[in-house]
Amino acid sequence: MTFETKIVHISQPDELTGALSTPIYQTSSYQQISPDNTKNGFAYSRTANPTRKAAEEAVALLEGGRFGFAFASGLAATDCVLKLLSAGDEVVSVDDVYGGTYRILTTVYNRFGVKSTFVDSSDAKNVERAMTDKTRFVWLETPTNPTLKISDIKAIADIAHARGAMLVVDNTFLSPALQRPLELGADIALHSATKYLSGHGDVLAGFLVLNDEALAEQLTYLQNTSGGVLAPQDSWLTIRGIRTLSLRMKKHCENAIRVAEYLIKHPKVDKVYFPGLTTHKNHDVAARQQSGFGGMVAFSLKNDTIENASKFLTSTQIFFLAESLGDVFSLVSHPATMTHKSTPAEVRRATGIQDSLIRLSVGIESAEDLIEDIEQALEKSN
Numbered sequence: 001m002t003f004e005t006k007i008v009h010i011s012q013p014d015e016l017t018g019a020l021s022t023p024i025y026q027t028s029s030y031q032q033i034s035p036d037n038t039k040n041g042f043a044y045s046r047t048a049n050p051t052r053k054a055a056e057e058a059v060a061l062l063e064g065g066r067f068g069f070a071f072a073s074g075l076a077a078t079d080c081v082l083k084l085l086s087a088g089d090e091v092v093s094v095d096d097v098y099g100g101t102y103r104i105l106t107t108v109y110n111r112f113g114v115k116s117t118f119v120d121s122s123d124a125k126n127v128e129r130a131m132t133d134k135t136r137f138v139w140l141e142t143p144t145n146p147t148l149k150i151s152d153i154k155a156i157a158d159i160a161h162a163r164g165a166m167l168v169v170d171n172t173f174l175s176p177a178l179q180r181p182l183e184l185g186a187d188i189a190l191h192s193a194t195k196y197l198s199g200h201g202d203v204l205a206g207f208l209v210l211n212d213e214a215l216a217e218q219l220t221y222l223q224n225t226s227g228g229v230l231a232p233q234d235s236w237l238t239i240r241g242i243r244t245l246s247l248r249m250k251k252h253c254e255n256a257i258r259v260a261e262y263l264i265k266h267p268k269v270d271k272v273y274f275p276g277l278t279t280h281k282n283h284d285v286a287a288r289q290q291s292g293f294g295g296m297v298a299f300s301l302k303n304d305t306i307e308n309a310s311k312f313l314t315s316t317q318i319f320f321l322a323e324s325l326g327d328v329f330s331l332v333s334h335p336a337t338m339t340h341k342s343t344p345a346e347v348r349r350a351t352g353i354q355d356s357l358i359r360l361s362v363g364i365e366s367a368e369d370l371i372e373d374i375e376q377a378l379e380k381s382n
């Protein structure tokens with residue numbers, strides 16, 4: 001079965017009634033047959049819920065993995081993975097990893113004795129150099145936010161495994177429709193399903209997918225022990241969103257290429273960050289490991305000031321100025337004053353986040369309308 005068909009048929013009709021839409025099992029507990037015997041393994045919804053189970057199986061199927069776990073947000077999924085670590089363990093991560101991942105590693109898990117180092121993983125050698133005998137996780141994001149750096153998943157999986165570490169890949173920016181990290185050697189694929197997977201900006205959700213049975217047992221234990229699980233209604237919204245993932249990603253990709261090509265020719269635009277451009281540093285890696293270049297585009301202005309970026313950001317009519325990404329509608333954000341506000345200006349600029357850098361999450365509207373919107377907003381900036 002092709003991926004497109006799999007996505008549409010992502011959950012099976014309900015066994016009891018034949019309902020085609022997965023029922024929302026809005027229940028906290030389940031009547032048992034006897035104190036030590038449940039109906040089909042359901043006793044309490046923190047441990048297992050049929051709607052959540054359907055969502056977990058759906059995302060596992062898409063990522064090509066055996067086991068799926070659903071959480072109340074992407075960061076709840078991240079937190080659960082990090083609970084596999086013990087004091088003394090180390091993590092090697094991307095230098096522009098998602099801000100929330102950076103925050104939990106450097107302000108929470110550091111207090112429990114977990115040390116994290118951050119390197120530019122777009123050159124795999126930097127990962128190898130940063131690893132020690134204590135490294136348990138290499139934590140990748142590819143592409144990264146907001147400068148869309150690409151890392152070679154297969155090469156880094158080999159490096160991690162040679163040193164006895166696991167590779168975790170945050171696949172939020174592409175979704176399994178465009179990249180499947182487990183097939184490239186990763187041990188765990190992680191998602192903020194808040195973004196492309198659910199796709200409509202109406203739910204917070206997170207997922208983990210993996211193949212190793214012993215690891216799945218540990219995560220089953222940690223998921224139930226920590227309790228940050230995805231609620232039944234949100235599980236249903238995620239499944240509903242996923243059914244159109246294939247169509248949506250196709251349109252996101254088409255529109256993003258059109259937008260990037262428009263931007264590189266514009267006289268007021270300085271740099272354009274998009275893995276689909278042949279001028280992108282790791283374009284060849286992206287072309288090899290992804291089946292599309294995604295819907296995220298970032299660019300900076302020649303007149304590189306926060307004020308000038310602000311003129312653009314307050315002038316768009318179709319692009320909503322908002323955090324988040326991956327929704328059907330287009331979003332625009334300003335890393336310097338939004339997502340990376342707490343990063344010292346010097347550090348921020350050193351990682352390529354210029355004052356005028358603007359991040360677009362290109363939606364599924366018509367490309368003509370989006371380009372027209374960008375054009376009129378650029379007219380208002382200097």
Ligand SMILES: *Cc1c(COP(=O)(O)O)cnc(C)c1O
Binds near residue numbers: 073074098100145172
């Ligand atoms: C949003 C995001 C997260 C965190 O997910 P939440 O659902 O907001 O908790 C993690 N990684 C990436 C790449 C993200 O964009």
